[in-house]
Structure formats: structure tokens, C-alpha cells
Amino acid sequence: MPADAPDDWLARAREVVRDATLGPRATHRGLVEEIGDGVARISGLLDVRLDEVLRFENGQVGFARVLDPDLIGAVMLDGATDVEAGDAVFGSGEVVQVPVGEGLLGRIVDPMGRPLDGGAPIEAGAHLPIERPAPGIIERDLVTEPVQTGIAVVDTLFALGRGQRELIVGDTATGRTTLAVDTLIAQRDSDIICIYVAIGQKTSSVRRAITALRTHADFARCIVLVASPADAPGLQWIAPYAGMTMAEYFRDRGQHALIVFDDLSKHAATHREIALLTEQSPGREAYPGDVFHIHARLLERAAKLSQARGGGSLTALPIAETDAGNLSAYIPTNLISITDGQIVLDSTLFHQGQKPAVDVGLSVSRVGGKTQAPLLREAAGSLRLDYAQFLELEVFTRFGGMPEGRVRTQLRRGERIREVLRQPQHRPLRLADEAALMIALRGGLMDGLAPEGVAAFRAALPGTLDHGASGALRMIAETGTLDTATRSALIAEMERLARSLAQAAE
Ligand SMILES: Nc1ncnc2c1ncn2[C@@H]1O[C@H](COP(=O)(O)OP(=O)(O)OP(=O)(O)O)[C@@H](O)[C@H]1O
Numbered sequence: 001m002p003a004d005a006p007d008d009w010l011a012r013a014r015e016v017v018r019d020a021t022l023g024p025r026a027t028h029r030g031l032v033e034e035i036g037d038g039v040a041r042i043s044g045l046l047d048v049r050l051d052e053v054l055r056f057e058n059g060q061v062g063f064a065r066v067l068d069p070d071l072i073g074a075v076m077l078d079g080a081t082d083v084e085a086g087d088a089v090f091g092s093g094e095v096v097q098v099p100v101g102e103g104l105l106g107r108i109v110d111p112m113g114r115p116l117d118g119g120a121p122i123e124a125g126a127h128l129p130i131e132r133p134a135p136g137i138i139e140r141d142l143v144t145e146p147v148q149t150g151i152a153v154v155d156t157l158f159a160l161g162r163g164q165r166e167l168i169v170g171d172t173a174t175g176r177t178t179l180a181v182d183t184l185i186a187q188r189d190s191d192i193i194c195i196y197v198a199i200g201q202k203t204s205s206v207r208r209a210i211t212a213l214r215t216h217a218d219f220a221r222c223i224v225l226v227a228s229p230a231d232a233p234g235l236q237w238i239a240p241y242a243g244m245t246m247a248e249y250f251r252d253r254g255q256h257a258l259i260v261f262d263d264l265s266k267h268a269a270t271h272r273e274i275a276l277l278t279e280q281s282p283g284r285e286a287y288p289g290d291v292f293h294i295h296a297r298l299l300e301r302a303a304k305l306s307q308a309r310g311g312g313s314l315t316a317l318p319i320a321e322t323d324a325g326n327l328s329a330y331i332p333t334n335l336i337s338i339t340d341g342q343i344v345l346d347s348t349l350f351h352q353g354q355k356p357a358v359d360v361g362l363s364v365s366r367v368g369g370k371t372q373a374p375l376l377r378e379a380a381g382s383l384r385l386d387y388a389q390f391l392e393l394e395v396f397t398r399f400g401g402m403p404e405g406r407v408r409t410q411l412r413r414g415e416r417i418r419e420v421l422r423q424p425q426h427r428p429l430r431l432a433d434e435a436a437l438m439i440a441l442r443g444g445l446m447d448g449l450a451p452e453g454v455a456a457f458r459a460a461l462p463g464t465l466d467h468g469a470s471g472a473l474r475m476i477a478e479t480g481t482l483d484t485a486t487r488s489a490l491i492a493e494m495e496r497l498a499r500s501l502a503q504a505a506e
């Protein structure tokens, strides 16, 4: 008799019925009471955890954000157009997870790890929850290795270290995204893996950042995560946590990663929107009371791990937006107090053409200085002082006729410092370029040049070093210092460059 003859089929069916457990069974099932603006209020769902994934009757998903005894506030992860009041909802017992692993490198994904670049689905090594505990104090180490941002003003005055959290803050259109993206681009010369998280940013801005990364950075070592303003608020809300989880994968394997959150002001606004829709009590500026905590919890996960934990690091560059330069607004002050320093971008400087528009007086880096190469550290002290004095003198002498003597020298030096600290976008400098610039500045090699000459000097320097000072280049890259002979050779080479530029100008 053939295997699927009727008798056999009957026997198998009997077996299935015999083995089935009959009787009452508990499922976590609730009802949608209300839905709108990407937020659902659900009744009757017991035993739900914070951030637990909830499945709606029509297959859409959301997660629990607010747990009240009788009503759960859930945030949708999809557009949620088909969910209606009265629909059934089921708890899943799992928190929101995202794919992690090497498969994400070189990809553009949404906060759930779904590809946005038209490529194949992500081959994930594993899935991990978006909320994970930050490493404890014993698991951490001091920040001792530098992150080279390739931006002269940052590397000399506000150096960053691996594992540090540094806020980039400023008004809109002051070059915040550009500063962060340029830092990612500079990592093409390092072993740091880059993650760029765009939260609620304009499509044009995201596209510009992606193009810059694709053309200038080592894109095969970058992950771009995009939550657009049109996405469900839940998707925007999880974006920074999802990015952090993807970055932690590398940190925990002893590798080094750098993550940019562009920007957390938008994230705070999404958090406020969700909180107001779920009827949490509003506090200052209508943000709910936990807005400090959600960002502190996020940024605490950036860390330099101890040798016992593999020695990996995760550096975070959150971005925040100010209104008319007001750093004491709620979200900027929160983020300033959470991070290890801030780079303040100023719109007046930006409009004067001083780009990157870093406000040298208000910016600070509280940890990175220790990781700085000796050559830059030795330049930083006098540079900061000279520049600050120059800015003051400039104000006083603006209407006061032609200054004389020492004041005049200080003004000339200051103008050159300002010119040296300018930098076109997407053109990161190497440590050796920056160190050579500082040596040239302190040695007065550019004093004979007009401001345009200084710009030309800065632009021509990397090429000149490649050709005429490869010894110095190597020594700085390896040790961060120079011996006397190599330093003299470097200075001679730069003097030649300055002379030829001065002659060309005549
Ligand atoms: N160093 C620079 N040199 C030349 N142009 C720059 C530089 N930095 C920024 N820009 C230009 O300034 C404009 C604004 O920069 P960017 O988008 O980075 O600012 P933002 O503060 O992120 O603005 P948004 O508020 O739109 O997010 C861009 O067109 C960018 O190309």
C-alpha cells in the first residue's frame, strides 16, 4: 500500500489529536482602545515588559513604552494605517531587537536593520536588544588612545579620545553634520568603524552625508542608519539605541567604533511627542521628566573597555541643536552635562566664513587632552592663549587706528591662527599635517604671507610633506614627536614653501 493511503492518514491524524494538549491556555491578548499619530493605547494586556514587542491582529508591530496598571501606551514601528480601535494585540515576550554583525558594514539600513539601499537583506550574525546595560566601572578603562578627527581646530584644541562622548552643538546650518561626517571620513586612515545615525533629518541633508561618506570615507567600514521624519515616531525613537547596539558589537569584540547621532534634539522632540500622546505629565518645555535619563542611559554605553573585556572602545558624537545660540535651553544643557565636553559651533562665525565655525571660548574636551600627540599638546597651550588674546585685541583695535609694536605682532599672529584653523569640508588632515602647521605657526613661518597666502600654504602643505619631508611624516605618525634634526629638516622644507608662495604673490 502507498505511504499516503487513507488509512495511514487517519492514523496520523489520530496521533496528532491524541498528543494535542487540550484545556485552558493563557495568551497575552489585549485590545486597542485608541490609535492615532503612531501611538496606540491598549487595555487588557497583562504581564508586558517595557519595550516588549507587541503584535497587532493585522501583522503590524509596535512596542510598549508606557506601562500603566490598566492601560499600555504602545508605539508603532510601522505606519500603522491599518490598525483600528477594537483590534486584538498580542504580547511577544521579547524586547525590540536589531541585527548586529559584519553584515551591516557598507550598508544603509532603517532602525530595525532593514536595508534602505536596495541591497539584499542583512546577513545578521545575531540579534540583540536595543536597550542593553552600559559597562560597569570595573569593566572600563581610562581613555588613553586618540581619535584623529582630521579637523585641525578640534585635534589641537579639543582633542578626542577613544571612548569619549563629545557633543557637537550649535544653531541650525552651522556645519554640525559636516563636522561629524568629516570626522567619520578621517577614519579611513584608522581602524575605527563608523556608524552614522540620522534621526528625523531632512532627506537632502541625509543624502549629502551619505554621498560624502561614499565618496570620501572608507564606506566598507561604515554603517548608515536612517530614521526619516516621515517614519513612525516609534522607529525614530529606537534609532539611537539601535545604532548603539550595532556599534557595541564591535566594541565588545575588542574593536573600535565611532557613532554619530544626528541629532538628539530631534530625538528628544520625538520622545516628547510620544509622551504627550500617551498622556504622561509634561515637565520643563513640555518634555516628560525622563528625557535626561533616556539620553544619559544611551550615552553611558559609549566606553573604553578594560583589557579583561578585550580593550575595545566606542566613541560617541551626539549632535544637538540650539536656538539663537542658547546653550542653556533644556536639551542642550542636559546633553552638555551628560557628555565629556562640547564643540560649540557659532552662526556668526559661520556667516563670517570661519568654517568650521568652532567657538574656541565655549568649546571644551574634558578627557581627550591626555591622548593628544606630544607635538600637538605642546602647541595647544600657547595657541589657545594667543588666539583668545587676539580675539580680545581685535575688538579693541577695530576702531582705534593702527596699532603699534607688540600689539601689532599679536594681531598679525592671530590673523594667521584664524586662517590656519579654517578648513574646507571633507578634506581631513593627517596628524603630521596638523603638527607641521602648528610648528609653522609658532615658528612664524607664515608671518610674511598675506591671509590668502596662508590658505594656500595650508592647502599645499600635505603634498609638500609627502614629497619633501617623508621622514618627518613617518616619525610624527609613529611617535607623535620629532627629534631635532628631523624638525629642522621639516622647518627648512616649510620655509621653502612659504618663500615660493610669497614670491608667487609679488
Ligand atoms: N568647513 C566647511 N567648509 C565649507 N562649507 C561648509 C563647511 N562646513 C559646512 N559647510 C556647508 O555649510 C552648510 C551647512 O552645513 P551642515 O548641513 O553641516 O550644517 P548643520 O548644522 O548640520 O545644518 P542642519 O541644521 O541643516 O542640520 C552645508 O552646505 C555645508 O556644505
Ligand SMILES: [Mg+2]
Pocket: 176, 177, 178, 205, 262
Ligand atoms: Mg545637520
